[in-house]
Amino acid sequence: xxxxxxxxxxxxxxxxxxxxxxxxxxxxxxxxxxxxxxxxxxxxxxxxxxxxxxxxxxxxxxxxxxxxxxxxxxxxxxxxxxxxxxxxxxxxxxxxxxxxxxxxxxxxxxxxxxxxxxxxxxxxxxxxxxxxxxxxxxxxxxxxxxxxxxxxxxxxxxxxxxxxxxxxxxxxx
Numbered sequence: 286x287x288x289x290x291x292x293x294x295x296x297x298x299x300x301x302x303x304x305x306x307x308x309x310x311x312x313x314x315x316x317x318x319x320x321x322x323x324x325x326x327x328x329x330x331x332x333x334x335x336x337x338x339x340x341x342x343x344x345x346x347x348x349x350x351x352x353x354x355x356x357x358x359x360x361x362x363x364x365x366x367x368x369x370x371x372x373x374x375x376x377x378x379x380x381x382x383x384x385x386x387x388x389x390x391x392x393x394x395x396x397x398x399x400x401x402x403x404x405x406x407x408x409x410x411x412x413x414x415x416x417x418x419x420x421x422x423x424x425x426x427x428x429x430x431x432x433x434x435x436x437x438x439x440x441x442x443x444x445x446x447x448x449x450x451x452x453x454x455x456x457x458x
Contacts, residue, residue, distance in 0.1 A: 368393045374402065375454030378446040382407040382414075385446025389454040396430050399423045399451065405443055418443045426451060 370392045377386045382405035390398040401419055405411045418440035425434040432452040436444035 373454040373458045375450035378449040380442040380446040382411045382442050387450045399426050414440045422447045
């Protein structure tokens with residue numbers, strides 16, 4: 286009888302603790318481990334790809350730039366104010382699977398486009414992960430209008446390199 290009471294009490298306490306658990310937004314850390322590859326996952330041209338989010342060819346590792354800023358155009362808005370469109374290149378961020386670098390186009394303070402200049406390049410698995418993750422990261426960036434975006438599940442290192450390069454570009458803008 287005593288065991289039954291203790292078991293029931295422990296079960297109730299455990300259930301109460303489980304139900305009171307609150308999750309927090311995911312944060313990236315340098316000690317994060319990559320997720321296992323999905324069996325039968327999307328191919329490089331999978332359904333998760335979005336139009337207009339193509340990436341530029343990869344640059345050789347020897348031609349990495351620390352980042353740059355260039356003015357593109359100035360246009361007159363309907364309200365009579367001028368809005369400057371500029372492109373800012375983020376720093377090259379090293380990940381376990383290779384370098385990651387993005388270029389951000391801004392109209393005023395609004396992010397209008399993000400282009401990946403360098404992707405992780407450690408074989409076909411890396412290419413498959415990038416093909417799935419980069420369009421999602423770009424979409425989230427345009428929606429959030431900042432580098433405060435969620436990491437893509439199964440692409441921890443790609444997500445971390447992308448957000449760090451994005452943040453460095455935004456810091457320069």
